Amino acid sequence: MEIDSNTSFLNRIPSFMPGISMDFVVFGYKERTLHILMLKYLNTDAWALPGGFLPKDAEMDKVAHAILEDRTGVSNIFLDQFYTFNSLNRGWDCNDVSRNAFEKLRETWNKEEKETLDEWFGQRFISTAYLSLMNAQEVVPDPDYISDDCAWVPIEELPSVVLDHELMIQKALEYIRLRINYLPIGRSLLEEKFTMSDLQALYEAILGRKMDAGNFQRKMKKLNMLNRHEKLMTGAANKAPYLYSINDEVYDRLLEQGIGFT
Amino acid sequence: MEIDSNTSFLNRIPSFMPGISMDFVVFGYKERTLHILMLKYLNTDAWALPGGFLPKDAEMDKVAHAILEDRTGVSNIFLDQFYTFNSLNRGWDCNDVSRNAFEKLRETWNKEEKETLDEWFGQRFISTAYLSLMNAQEVVPDPDYISDDCAWVPIEELPSVVLDHELMIQKALEYIRLRINYLPIGRSLLEEKFTMSDLQALYEAILGRKMDAGNFQRKMKKLNMLNRHEKLMTGAANKAPYLYSINDEVYDRLLEQGIGFT
DNA sequence: TCAAAAGTGTTTCCAATACACCCATGA
DNA sequence: TCATGGGTGTATTGGAAACACTTTTGA
Numbered sequence: 406m407e408i409d410s411n412t413s414f415l416n417r418i419p420s421f422m423p424g425i426s427m428d429f430v431v432f433g434y435k436e437r438t439l440h441i442l443m444l445k446y447l448n449t450d451a452w453a454l455p456g457g458f459l460p461k462d463a464e465m466d467k468v469a470h471a472i473l474e475d476r477t478g479v480s481n482i483f484l485d486q487f488y489t490f491n492s493l494n495r496g497w498d499c500n501d502v503s504r505n506a507f508e509k510l511r512e513t514w515n516k517e518e519k520e521t522l523d524e525w526f527g528q529r530f531i532s533t534a535y536l537s538l539m540n541a542q543e544v545v546p547d548p549d550y551i552s553d554d555c556a557w558v559p560i561e562e563l564p565s566v567v568l569d570h571e572l573m574i575q576k577a578l579e580y581i582r583l584r585i586n587y588l589p590i591g592r593s594l595l596e597e598k599f600t601m602s603d604l605q606a607l608y609e610a611i612l613g614r615k616m617d618a619g620n621f622q623r624k625m626k627k628l629n630m631l632n633r634h635e636k637l638m639t640g641a642a643n644k645a646p647y648l649y650s651i652n653d654e655v656y657d658r659l660l661e662q663g664i665g666f667t
Numbered sequence: 668m669e670i671d672s673n674t675s676f677l678n679r680i681p682s683f684m685p686g687i688s689m690d691f692v693v694f695g696y697k698e699r700t701l702h703i704l705m706l707k708y709l710n711t712d713a714w715a716l717p718g719g720f721l722p723k724d725a726e727m728d729k730v731a732h733a734i735l736e737d738r739t740g741v742s743n744i745f746l747d748q749f750y751t752f753n754s755l756n757r758g759w760d761c762n763d764v765s766r767n768a769f770e771k772l773r774e775t776w777n778k779e780e781k782e783t784l785d786e787w788f789g790q791r792f793i794s795t796a797y798l799s800l801m802n803a804q805e806v807v808p809d810p811d812y813i814s815d816d817c818a819w820v821p822i823e824e825l826p827s828v829v830l831d832h833e834l835m836i837q838k839a840l841e842y843i844r845l846r847i848n849y850l851p852i853g854r855s856l857l858e859e860k861f862t863m864s865d866l867q868a869l870y871e872a873i874l875g876r877k878m879d880a881g882n883f884q885r886k887m888k889k890l891n892m893l894n895r896h897e898k899l900m901t902g903a904a905n906k907a908p909y910l911y912s913i914n915d916e917v918y919d920r921l922l923e924q925g926i927g928f929t
Numbered sequence: 930t931c932a933a934a935a936g937t938g939t940t941t942c943c944a945a946t947a948c949a950c951c952c953a954t955g956a
Numbered sequence: 957t958c959a960t961g962g963g964t965g966t967a968t969t970g971g972a973a974a975c976a977c978t979t980t981t982g983a
Binding site: 422423424425459461462463464465466486488489491492493529531533583584587 | 684685686687721723724725726727728748750751753754755791793795845846849
């Protein structure tokens with residue numbers, strides 16, 4: 406399915422389920438750091454997670470894929486629903502950042518639009534949040550109709566965000582840590598070919614702790630999920646590391662029962 | 668908060684968020700078997716999970732507690748949101764059981780009610796599902812306005828159920844198994860005092876596999892989360908087991924970081 | 930004295946960790 | 957030849973699992 410970008414957002418409002426939205430915590434990995442895909446709203450300094458609404462006649466998962474494909478150009482995205490945020494106090498007046506952002510955003514609306522949009526965004530929303538994983542290196546994100554920037558933000562330098570998006574990010578981090586053994590982080594977050602220390606750095610970034618390189622290497626090899634390729638000559642004055650790629654068949658099997666990896 | 672049972676369901680419909688519902692997979696434990704709390708709809712043989720709708724001005728978690736308190740009489744219920752079901756094809760016409768049950772149910776409605784109720788139940792619904800845990804032995808469940816029976820059904824003998832409730836149960840089972848180390852199963856599912864083999868049988872029921880009694884006992888003791896009490900004299904011709912209770916302080920601490928128990 | 934379940938002791942195995950040490954690479 | 961990571965070897969520890977064995981209970 407595709408986002409219908411010929412029809413204006415305003416005109417599509419009646420086709421959406423009222424009170425239901427979706428948000429996406431998209432983890433990307435580059436420069437050995439976890440990043441999150443974020444949008445900067447039009448005319449503001451406020452950042453937000455990508456999101457969208459649910460057409461009455463569409464499957465939520467398909468809409469989710471379509472929205473993210475629209476943002477990133479990537480199809481075949483890994484997506485996992487992780488929580489539905491439902492607090493009464495998660496509207497645009499829940500904190501200063503949101504209030505200000507919403508005011509600024511309203512200034513970009515015409516007089517005719519204002520009534521409908523105010524009503525729509527003023528509703529109580531329940532938002533189902535998805536976790537997504539992609540290789541930040543090869544994805545150049547695009548803003549949507551409501552924002553003028555879309556970028557990978559390093560997880561250590563998160564800006565102030567609107568609504569309850571900070572809580573969403575926090576919950577997503579808990580989720581990815583808890584389910585690391587069941588999520589295709591190796592396949593979704595890395596390049597096709599990677600070194601063992603790339604992979605280790607990824608695990609360290611997610612789990613937030615250092616590991617022993619020797620032990621990491623042995624454990625990974627034992628799982629039998631990696632194909633070894635040629636060495637990577639970086640020009641650095643040290644032993645050149647092997648490149649690896651993922652053996653999809655074995656990887657899928659391991660993921661099903663949970664990769665045994667602490 | 669309390670369910671307002673003076674006002675009829677019909678009159679409360681306008682106060683609900685449209686298109687949003689809640690369902691509950693309530694696990695209970697008795698007779699060494701996992702049970703699920705189920706309702707039998709009025710005038711039908713169709714069973715369903717307990718559920719409800721979300722008043723526009725209420726917190727979902729509070730409503731969840733209120734609904735289950737209404738069903739079971741228990742306050743302080745353990746509840747954990749685990750998934751939001753959103754398929755387009757989860758309405759009352761999604762399968763034969765649901766279609767038939769809905770027809771039978773409609774026969775119990777007055778002419779005046781029919782239009783409103785048809786419209787309400789005919790909507791597309793997104794349903795947020797909660798996992799709950801309680802001691803089935805001490806809970807005598809009550810039917811709600813839509814059903815004439817409410818009972819603990821052994822998990823091995825589940826009847827045919829309406830809508831996507833079977834999928835919900837399956838997902839809830841996956842969830843409880845995956846998160847067993849983070850859920851207060853010992854505290855929520857057992858009596859105040861229990862024997863070690865009660866506890867072991869509970870783990871076995873949830874995980875669906877047998878364990879070695881000796882090893883189980885030693886592992887549990889090492890966690891230091893149990894207080895030992897007097898022996899339980901059953902009259903059986905064998906050594907009497909000690910009774911244990913849970914040391915809440917230690918238990919809470921263990922649950923936070925995940926009880927180390929495979 | 931016996932059967933049955935509770936509970937303890939013991940052995941074996943393997944994963945996790947720590948860390949020493951060798952290897953390859955370019956300066 | 958040196959510094960720097962890559963990668964291997966090895967010793968230690970502790971938990972998991974298997975199972976023999978002892979204890980307690982009422983018949």
